[in-house]
Amino acid sequence: MNPVEVKKRICNGRKKIDIKLIEKEENRQVCFSKRRKGLFKKASELSTLCGAEVAVIVFSLTGKPYCFGHPSVDHVLHRFLNNVSGPSDTLSPATTNCLELINDDQLVQKPFWWDVELHSMGDDELRLYEKFLLEQQTVVTEASEAAMEQIDAVPHTNPEVGEADYFLWLLQEIKDLPDIDPI
Amino acid sequence: MNPVEVKKRICNGRKKIDIKLIEKEENRQVCFSKRRKGLFKKASELSTLCGAEVAVIVFSLTGKPYCFGHPSVDHVLHRFLNNVSGPSDTLSPATTNCLELINDDQLVQKPFWWDVELHSMGDDELRLYEKFLLEQQTVVTEASEAAMEQIDAVPHTNPEVGEADYFLWLLQEIKDLPDIDPI
DNA sequence: GATTCTATGGTTAGGGA
């Protein structure tokens, strides 16, 4: 910069603002960007300093989502959602047996059809696959949420326990299901 | 306080610390408490100032959950879980064709094996099914995340577009897949 | 454990680019 041209920069130091919706569209936008960044940084510092798991999700007024998570947003959300769904140690013995089956490694560790070889894909394939995975997430999540809403709506008074055998069958089907060999 | 007794408080002003796990158990505990509070305050200010919807979930090292949400944690989580798919308008034409297929109602609205009749279930069955759905979410999410991490790691320079046909095949398989009639 | 205290280090509002 030309020394002669150095104009004294007018410094508008930080001004105190009260915490209410910022009216001016542009100011609000800039503030959102800055403070979102600051919030994520604080969250990151908290997780590092204190070994905490943190997830932050923000929707701007325009509906755009932003998120931060350590170790990942989904990890924290799952932990949270599984915590919230209530104590699972009050289940009947019959159900517990079934849950052990679900938690068995067989189901989760079996290579599924979505375990494809990524390195063989081109750029567009990768992006498409990414999109596809997100769609699958959405499908399962929506089915899960819809079902769970219904579950919550159903009064939990039905004492029939024996019917749980259905799930043993269902699990068997699942185990045999996603075993398609891609290409 | 007795004026005679007013001892000058030795002030230890804030010291710069580097961002790494605080070793000393007690200090970490105090820091967690303070910074968690600060984080929630920042989140609150962001939502008020900018009209944003915010959810923050924190697990301490001891496993205790804390959360903040505006208008509520559940509201934001629900919105986020239904909203995961990102912008699709920057993709190449070849990819876009494929995405249209993905987005086609056929795939998503076809009744899947998890669309079971809830009202026929007993109490334990319902709880078990709920657990099962959460497991399925985890499986798909984890597969998705692992794959997407790899996708991000792969340099997006491969110009081969034609390979995307693989996904047309994959989608066909998917459409025919989950068509098991429960019981 | 949580809260209070003080002096710093850190954050950020309003401009400008």
Added chain:
DNA sequence: GTCCCTAACCATAGAAT
């Protein structure tokens, strides 16, 4: 939209309560 800039405001480390 993002980045820099400054100065005033704010959060917080360490110690004590």
